[in-house]
Amino acid sequence: xxxxxxxxxxxxxxxxxxxxxxxxxxxxxxxxxxxxxxxxxxxxxxxxxxxxxxxxxxxxxxxxxxxxxxxxxxxxxxxxxxxxxxxxxxxxxxxxxxxxxxxxxxxxxxxxxxxxxxxxxxxxxxxxxxxxxxxxxxxxxxxxxxxxxxxxxxxxxxxxxxxxxxxxxxxxxxxxxxxxxxxxxxxxxxxxxxxxxxxxxxxxxxxxxxxxxxxxxxxxxxxxxxxxxxxxxxxxxxxxxxxxxxxxxxxxxxxxxxxxxxxxxxxxxxxxxxxxxxxxxxxxxxxxxxxxxxxxxxxxxxxxxxxxxxxxxxxxxxxxxxxxxxxxxxxxxxxxxxxxxxxxxxxxxxxxxxxxxxxxxxxxxxxxxxxxxxxxxxxxxxxxxxxxxxxxxxxxxxxxxxxxxxxxxxxxxxxxxxxxxxxxxxxxxxxxxxxxxxxxxxxxxxxxxxxxxxxxxxxxxxxxxxxxxxxxxxxxxxxxxxxxxxxxxxxxxxxxxxxxxxxxxxxxxxxxxxxxxxxxxxxxxxxxxxxxxxxxxxxxxxxxxxxxxxxxxxxxxxxxxxxxxxxxxxxxxxxxxxxxxxxxxxxxxxxxxxxxxxxxxxxxxxxxxxxxxxxxxxxxxxxxxxxxxxxxxxxxxxxxxxxxxxxxxxxxxxxxxxxxxxxxxxxxxxxxxxxxxxxxxxxxxxxxxxxxxxxxxxxxxxxxxxxxxxxxxxxxxxxxxxxxxxxxxxxxxxxxxxx
Numbered sequence: 242x243x244x245x246x247x248x249x250x251x252x253x254x255x256x257x258x259x260x261x262x263x264x265x266x267x268x269x270x271x272x273x274x275x276x277x278x279x280x281x282x283x284x285x286x287x288x289x290x291x292x293x294x295x296x297x298x299x300x301x302x303x304x305x306x307x308x309x310x311x312x313x314x315x316x317x318x319x320x321x322x323x324x325x326x327x328x329x330x331x332x333x334x335x336x337x338x339x340x341x342x343x344x345x346x347x348x349x350x351x352x353x354x355x356x357x358x359x360x361x362x363x364x365x366x367x368x369x370x371x372x373x374x375x376x377x378x379x380x381x382x383x384x385x386x387x388x389x390x391x392x393x394x395x396x397x398x399x400x401x402x403x404x405x406x407x408x409x410x411x412x413x414x415x416x417x418x419x420x421x422x423x424x425x426x427x428x429x430x431x432x433x434x435x436x437x438x439x440x441x442x443x444x445x446x447x448x449x450x451x452x453x454x455x456x457x458x459x460x461x462x463x464x465x466x467x468x469x470x471x472x473x474x475x476x477x478x479x480x481x482x483x484x485x486x487x488x489x490x491x492x493x494x495x496x497x498x499x500x501x502x503x504x505x506x507x508x509x510x511x512x513x514x515x516x517x518x519x520x521x522x523x524x525x526x527x528x529x530x531x532x533x534x535x536x537x538x539x540x541x542x543x544x545x546x547x548x549x550x551x552x553x554x555x556x557x558x559x560x561x562x563x564x565x566x567x568x569x570x571x572x573x574x575x576x577x578x579x580x581x582x583x584x585x586x587x588x589x590x591x592x593x594x595x596x597x598x599x600x601x602x603x604x605x606x607x608x609x610x611x612x613x614x615x616x617x618x619x620x621x622x623x624x625x626x627x628x629x630x631x632x633x634x635x636x637x638x639x640x641x642x643x644x645x646x647x648x649x650x651x652x653x654x655x656x657x658x659x660x661x662x663x664x665x666x667x668x669x670x671x672x673x674x675x676x677x678x679x680x681x682x683x684x685x686x687x688x689x690x691x692x693x694x695x696x697x698x699x700x701x702x703x704x705x706x707x708x709x710x711x712x713x714x715x716x717x718x719x720x721x722x723x724x725x726x727x728x729x730x731x732x733x734x735x736x737x738x739x740x741x742x743x744x745x746x747x748x749x750x751x752x753x754x755x756x757x758x759x760x761x762x763x764x765x766x767x768x769x770x771x772x773x774x775x776x777x778x779x780x781x782x783x784x785x786x787x788x789x790x791x792x793x794x795x796x797x798x799x800x801x802x803x804x805x806x807x808x809x810x811x812x813x814x815x816x817x818x819x820x821x822x823x824x825x826x827x828x829x830x831x832x833x834x835x836x837x838x839x840x841x842x843x844x845x846x847x848x849x850x851x852x853x854x855x856x857x858x859x860x861x862x863x864x865x866x867x868x869x870x871x872x873x874x875x876x877x878x879x880x881x882x883x884x885x886x887x888x889x890x891x892x893x894x895x896x897x898x899x900x901x902x903x904x905x906x907x908x909x910x911x912x913x914x915x916x917x918x919x920x921x922x923x924x925x926x927x928x929x930x931x932x933x934x935x936x937x938x939x940x941x942x943x944x945x946x947x948x949x950x951x952x953x954x955x956x957x958x959x960x961x962x963x964x965x966x967x968x969x970x971x972x973x974x975x976x977x978x979x980x
Contacts, residue, residue, distance in 0.1 A: 247287035256283040267699075272707055281700060306537060307337045307355030307363040309348065311430075315456055316483050317507060317526055318366075323906060324530035325364065332538065334361070343429060343455075345369050356382060362537040368430035383540035383547075385533050389430050398536045399551040400529065404506070405436040407522045407556035411479060411504045412444045414520055414558065420477035420502060424450035426464045426489065427481035450475065454485065461488025469496050476501055479522075483507040486518060506556075509903045511884035514561040524556040525902040559901070562881040564593075568600040575869045576604040579632040580618050582856055583609040585827055586683040587634065589891030590877065597876055603869055612636075612751065613941070620935055622861060623648045631864040632874070636751075637855045638924055638937040640671045640679055649678040649859040650867055656875045662894050663915065668923060669855050669894070678859055680874050681894040684824045685854025686917040687759070688910050690811065691715060691818045693842040695729065695738070704728075704736060715844045719760050719788050722818070722847040726795040729817035733795070742795040743818050744810040747952050748802040751941040755852045757948050758940075759820070760785035762922055763848025768944065768969070773927035775973065778966035786951060786958040793952045812836060820846050822854050823914050824892035830907060843910040845917060853921035855894070929973055943968050 253260045256279040265271045266280040283289070306329055310318050326336045337358055339351040348369060355363050362383040368390055389402040415423050423445055431437050431453065441451060450472060454460040461484060469475055469492055478501060480486035486505040493501050504520035507513075514521060532552055540547045581587040591607040598604055608630075610618065619633050623646055635643060643649050653676040662670065662681055671678030695701060696713060705713035705728055716722040726742025727733050746752035761767065766781040801807055804825040811819040812829060814836035832838040845851075858877070860870045876882065883898045887908070898904075898911075905911055926936040944965055951961035 247289040249289070251287055252280065252283045252289050255287060256280045266703075274707070277703070277707070303359045303361055304334050305337055305358060305360045306334050306534075307339065307351075307358070307360040307365075309339045309341060309351045309355070309363065309365045309367075311341055311343050311366060311368060312456065313340050314484065320508060320526035320906065321366070321530055324527045325534055328530060328534045334538075341367070341369075343368060352384070356380065361541045364533045364537055381544075383537055385536045385540075387529060387533055390434060396549070398540060398549045400532050400536070401551060401553045402524055402529070402556070403553050404434075404522060404524070404556040405440060407558045408437050408440045408479075410558040411520060411522055412440060414504070414560075415477045415502065416444070418477075418502065422448065422450065422472070422474045423477040423479060424452075424465075424468050424472070424475045425479040425481075426452045426454060426461060426468070426485055427479075428456040428485065429453060431481060448472075456482045456484055458484045458488040458491075461485030462491050463488070465489040465492035466496070469493065469498060473498075478503050480505045483513070490517065509559050509561065509901060511561065511888070511903065515881075516563050519561060521559045521561065522556050523559055523902075524554065527902055527905055528554060562879075564596055564881050564885060565600045566879075566881055568597065568876065570600070571602045571869070574602055574604070575866055576606065577631040577866050577870050577873065578606040578608070578629070579634065579858070580608050580610060580615060580630040581634045582615050582636070582683075583611055584683060584824070584856070586824055586856070586886075586891035589886050589889035590682070592889055593882065593885060594873075597873065601872075603873065605873065616935060616937070616941075619643070619648075622863070626863050628861065628863045628865055630861055631866045631870045632858055633861055634682065634856055634858050635679065636937065637669050637685065637853065637857070638926060638940070639935050640668060640857060640859075641673070641926070642936055643859070644671045644673045644678045648862055650862050650864075650871075651676040651678055652680070652860070652871070652874070653677050655871050657878050661878070661880070661896055663896050663899060663918065665918065666855075666894060668853075669857050671857065671859060679857035680859070680878055681855060682858050682877065683856035684892040684894050684914065685822050685856065686914055686921050687820055687846050687851035687854070688823055688826070688913055688917055689715070689818060689820055689844045689846045690826065690829060690837075690910070691842045691844070692739075692814070692837055693840050695817050696842065698738075701738075704734075708734075715842065716818075716847045717849075719763060719785075719792075719847045723788060723792050723795070726792055726818065730795040739815060739817055741810075741816045743792060743820075744801050744807050744816045745793060746801050746803065746807060747793070747949055748800075749942055749946045749949055750802060751937070751945065752803055753945040753948050753952075754940045755854075756820070757786065757789050757944070758852050758924070759846060759848060759850055760788050762850035762852075764788075767925065768940075768965075769925040769927055771925070773925070773929075773973065775966050775969045777969070778962045782962055783958055786948070786962060789948070790951055790954075790958060823910060823917075824855075826910060827887075827890045827892070827908070830909060841909060843913050845913065845920065849920050851917050851921040853918075853923050927973055931972065939969060939972070943972070 249260055249263050253263045258276060258280060262276055263280050266277055308325055329336055337355060337360055339354060341348040341351055348367060364385045366387045368388060385398045387400045389404060391401060425441055450468060452464040452468060454464045465488060478489050480489050480503060483505055486503055489503055503518050504522060505518045506522045508523045508526060509521045587609055594605045619639060649671060657680060659670055659677050666681050669681045696715060702713045709724055716725050729737045729739055729742035731737045731740050746756055761782055764781045764785040766779055768777045770776050804821055807819055807821060808825050810816055812835040828834045830838045830841055858874060860867055864870060880897050883893050883895050884903060887893055887904060899915055924940060931938050947961040947964045950956045951958050
């Protein structure tokens, strides 16, 4: 039975209004709440959806982009489709997906199909050479051609995928590893690529080790088996696609050949590559998608000023080392013990350490502790000069004090390369008097996470505009953040599709203080000045605290006292937004654990003042097992550990992770982390001593205690700030007298 679709006329009849009124409601051209209520109720009852085709005829725009690919089996294309669709959807476009199977006739039909559907533009990935233009000169629809072959691009907008430099580097890699007989099995897209063939022949001319096949596993197996059977001297193979590489692997296994290295044209993927493909010739599909989409949109939206041009994207070579690379059995059995903050990163490292134990014989004991417990233990180690723990995990705010008190062993002469961490981490590395004392292990920068569909829903956008007189968009200020949170809180707005706008931390803890510092800094104030004087009792600090108290009214009914609890509430889909440190967000995009997976928006926090966080591991100066602990930290910092650590729920501060496209789909906030780090600010810590406590006690307890009282309306904001000012000043004056 054919599904019947409601019409705009039926909506008008049910609502008791004219068709024009329905149209005005749909286009946000009326503020009459009674009419809006009646029309929206009728739309909901009839399950009415505006006819996109009819609206596009009227607007002379379809908001549809054609994406034409050679096939649906190449895994690289799956990534390309994902990124093209994501980028276009965010800009209000949909995708018409078609395949050509590398057939010239089917490619022509796919283009015609797109034109019949009145697409606004076409992105065509092709490997077919041509001697004339794709369409006649009368067609105005922009076509962006993407190809690894220059003879597939005659004129117009084009993106050339250049593999030549990466191929040259791959040949050099095999030469360095004494691989003298490299075979090459490429798919048809390289059939007439003279540069690639020329590079290969420079190293292996006349050996007959080159085959051109199609992109399937089966053809890859056949080509590899024939080459290996006829040429037993082959010691390396370059595979043109991941599917071909899988066929190559099968042939090597069946013939029981040992020591053959495989390089493959594919984006880096640790799961696929580790111990299988030591070299990847990669070209980021996200980068290709970005260039193609931006060219297409510019041509569509600026038809009079757009100038067609060709761009070139270069492939890169990447190496993947086994996790256990360079690990050796320890000469004597050793047991080391670490005091760690109970966090996803610590638990991930604990799980991975089993690999280290098996390979080296060094046993590792992890004690996972709550924040205050760990802080007490760390400072107790100093006062007692205890060797109870060999390694200690430290909040960034503890490190300076521990270094100056000589609790941490210098690491400058270790094998750890501190230049491999992202820039600006001197404090987290415990850099003091020209020496490093700590290894950054857990990232700590804040991001805004939100449910994308809520901000894209046309009905919600119209409602928000009517109430607040402005457009619903991702908040950039704390004032906007508050009204959006209010809008999505059902107790204020009964039409909100979710119960709460936001979930905020409260209680006497460091988390509450950090939430306030975000606002305090954004409002142009601070707790201390650069000389350590207390300056928190002022009008800007008061405005910031009032803003924080106001957002607390849009908070969840469930008490929330840590970032972990904020994550749990947000994963349930009960809040519109959450501000979190990136290291706590790893499960947000996991479909088995999170209701917001696949619907996750990410941005910079309002106000542009994230509080710098992060954790490091150092070696206890009083440990009797410093050498074993140093070897373990060197392994922890190795590039080969980065991806498995992140996959298991941890985080990293290694440059290699952020420079790679790997895991971008799994963790869509990855690109936002470095920008947030650049904006992040450090907490000022006055040079005072508190019995058995670190300087951070001022933030984790003294400040948060009064902030919580204000949030819970036990005292007003003015009294809270005055009490903080007095208590901090008394502590500083007491230390001054003692000194």
